[in-house]
Amino acid sequence: DTEVTQTPKHLVMGMTNKKSLKCEQHMGHRAMYWYKQKAKKPPELMFVYSYEKLSINESVPSRFSPECPNSSLLNLHLHALQPEDSALYLCASSQARTGAGNTIYFGEGSWLTVV
Amino acid sequence: QKEVEQDPGPLSVPEGAIVSLNCTYSNSAFQYFMWYRQYSRKGPELLMYTYSSGNKEDGRFTAQVDKSSKYISLFIRDSQPSDSATYLCAMSLGLSNQFYFGTGTSLTVIP
DSSP states (O other): OOSEEEEOSEEEEOTTOEEEEEEEEOSOOSEEEEEEEOTTSOOEEEEEEETTEEEEEOSOOTTEEEEEEETTEEEEEEESOOGGGOEEEEEEEEOSSSSTTOOOEEOOOEEEEEO | OOSEEEOOOOEEEETTOOEEEEEEESOTTOOEEEEEEEOTTSOOEEEEEEESSEEEEETTEEEEEETTTTEEEEEESSOOGGGOEEEEEEEEOSSTTOEEEOOOEEEEEEO
């Protein structure tokens, strides 16, 4: 079983709704990520938090707002999304340091449909 | 040129076959190499992780890295229908927060 837990597993929201995706990891990792994945495509990086600070924002529209309340938790707040934002949203974590053992672990994903 | 190239397939094999999945890359600084298995509508699951060149075996899976050719492979022996999934390769420089993914290869193992 994955040690990165995401909720909810499925979400349907209207274009005027506000919702949040949640992620939790208990591996002691200090880097956490949000990726977006469309069908038959690789994961596409959205945000990276390193030691609870936002370190990478890949020019993601402001309708996506990340939050890292502590080293184990990561949220993605969603507001006024478009139908083209429908995708699998993946949370991931890794050790936030150089050297051996740096690999990335994914959660099972939150499948988002915008109607 | 993309950092990581992976043949998308689809690849279809009979049960019990040996499967070979491959990725090539352009950045010779990559040091860490990963293979993920992804079932439909689920997150990628880490299968194998290797550092630098060489082979690593885990049960029916063998990961191979040839840094001189900038080429990595995943071999699956005695393939099973439950191996039917998309396989993603990924690489990193050894620096934190930077991971590069292939596009994934879709594999179907026919009973």
